[in-house]
Amino acid sequence: MNRMRTMLFCPANQPKHYINAPVFHPDCIIFDLEDSIPPSEKDAARDLLCEALLALPFGSSQVCARMNSLRTPFGEADVRAIVPAGIRFLRLPMCESADDVSALDELLGEVEREHRIPLGSVKIQCSIETARGVLNARQTVSASPRVVSLSFGAEDYTRSMGVGRSTEGTELLYARMYLPVVAAAAGISAVDTVWADLGDTEGFIQEVQQAKSLGFSGKSCIHPSQLSLVHDIFMPSAEDIESAQNIISAMKQAEAEGIGVVTVNGKMVDEPVVSKARRILIQAGKGDDCNE
Amino acid sequence: MCKETPRCSIIAAATAGFERPQDCKVTVQLKTEGGISIRLHGANAHMFDRSIRQSAEDALRKLDVFHADVELMDFDSLDFTIRARVATAVRRAVCELQKAGAAVE
Numbered sequence: 001m002n003r004m005r006t007m008l009f010c011p012a013n014q015p016k017h018y019i020n021a022p023v024f025h026p027d028c029i030i031f032d033l034e035d036s037i038p039p040s041e042k043d044a045a046r047d048l049l050c051e052a053l054l055a056l057p058f059g060s061s062q063v064c065a066r067m068n069s070l071r072t073p074f075g076e077a078d079v080r081a082i083v084p085a086g087i088r089f090l091r092l093p094m095c096e097s098a099d100d101v102s103a104l105d106e107l108l109g110e111v112e113r114e115h116r117i118p119l120g121s122v123k124i125q126c127s128i129e130t131a132r133g134v135l136n137a138r139q140t141v142s143a144s145p146r147v148v149s150l151s152f153g154a155e156d157y158t159r160s161m162g163v164g165r166s167t168e169g170t171e172l173l174y175a176r177m178y179l180p181v182v183a184a185a186a187g188i189s190a191v192d193t194v195w196a197d198l199g200d201t202e203g204f205i206q207e208v209q210q211a212k213s214l215g216f217s218g219k220s221c222i223h224p225s226q227l228s229l230v231h232d233i234f235m236p237s238a239e240d241i242e243s244a245q246n247i248i249s250a251m252k253q254a255e256a257e258g259i260g261v262v263t264v265n266g267k268m269v270d271e272p273v274v275s276k277a278r279r280i281l282i283q284a285g286k287g288d289d290c291n292e
Numbered sequence: 293m294c295k296e297t298p299r300c301s302i303i304a305a306a307t308a309g310f311e312r313p314q315d316c317k318v319t320v321q322l323k324t325e326g327g328i329s330i331r332l333h334g335a336n337a338h339m340f341d342r343s344i345r346q347s348a349e350d351a352l353r354k355l356d357v358f359h360a361d362v363e364l365m366d367f368d369s370l371d372f373t374i375r376a377r378v379a380t381a382v383r384r385a386v387c388e389l390q391k392a393g394a395a396v397e
Contacts, residue, residue, distance in 0.1 A: 048376040055372040
């Protein structure tokens with residue numbers, strides 16, 4: 001798992017976003033080849049992303065591409081172009097079953113071998129966006145060791161459920177409660193859906209706070225103004241960071257001394273406590289990324 | 293690409309990019325002979341004439357295009373954008389060639 005508090009969406013066919021997005025320091029910039037790109041511009045967006053990957057630095061931000069589904073005429077072409085150009089993180093849209101991930105895993109293996117890229121280098125984020133996708137999420141994220149994250153997409157999800165979207169988000173509750181559990185069980189991160197109403201900052205903050213409390217590790221964002229709010233909410237408190245550092249230090253010392261059980265501030269430290277401490281440090285940007 | 297395409301005798305043209313800031317609009321016309329000709333437009337294009345031409349030529353060479361007329365309207369685009377738009381225009385032109393070839397057959 002690595003730090004994934006914010007994933008900033010940028011349409012991949014607009015040059016300005018490649019220049020501007022890194023300035024805002026999202027944890028991840030997600031260049032979109034899918035929904036924001038009309039079919040007539042898929043080729044141009046793909047070419048622009050490839051050239052940008054070869055030419056530009058993206059600072060501290062990880063770079064991800066939301067590819068087109070392999071069920072479309074564009075998905076395979078996306079992979080064959082952008083992986084050799086340098087992309088190492090793909091969001092696979094409309095993941096509904098383990099077969100969807102297996103198909104991508106197989107294609108990635110082929111492309112990696114063809115271009116002498118170390119096998120398994122390209123990681124996958126499964127985008128869960130339908131009722132079927134939610135129900136199959138456990139199997140889907142377990143289909144390949146490449147899967148390091150899942151994301152939730154509310155627009156297509158509500159369409160698949162035949163319901164509208166409300167400000168309260170009641171219709172999303174089941175999926176937003178279930179998917180972080182799936183992610184935690186699989187040891188991967190979970191990224192919440194976007195908040196589209198840029199004028200309703202209060203509603204956005206409430207939704208981000210709820211996402212955090214439900215166990216999401218971050219949120220997909222559509223505007224730079226959303227980033228600092230999400231970062232602040234997902235930043236652990238100073239006390240939590242200090243406590244987590246003490247736990248990790250004590251655990252390392254115990255390991256070095258061959259001691260099986262250790263206590264910190266009078267409380268026993270076992271694996272769940274250590275895992276939680278690690279997650280806090282990752283969210284604080286003080287942990288070791290462990291994608292492998 | 294072009295030199296290996298048997299239907300290169302058919303001239304094809306295609307456009308990519310947009311007239312908006314930091315972008316460029318590129319039209320490529322594939323030819324069978326005559327080398328590369330690049331015409332630049334744009335308020336600041338004269339300041340970066342050499343760099344823009346270099347990027348466009350790099351993109352053409354990468355796709356094995358040796359005979360083409362290129363018209364490039366620059367809106368303060370960076371090198372990666374120029375290379376990408378030229379590449380897209382070339383691919384679209386080749387696609388047109390292939391369609392024309394299929395129609396002839």
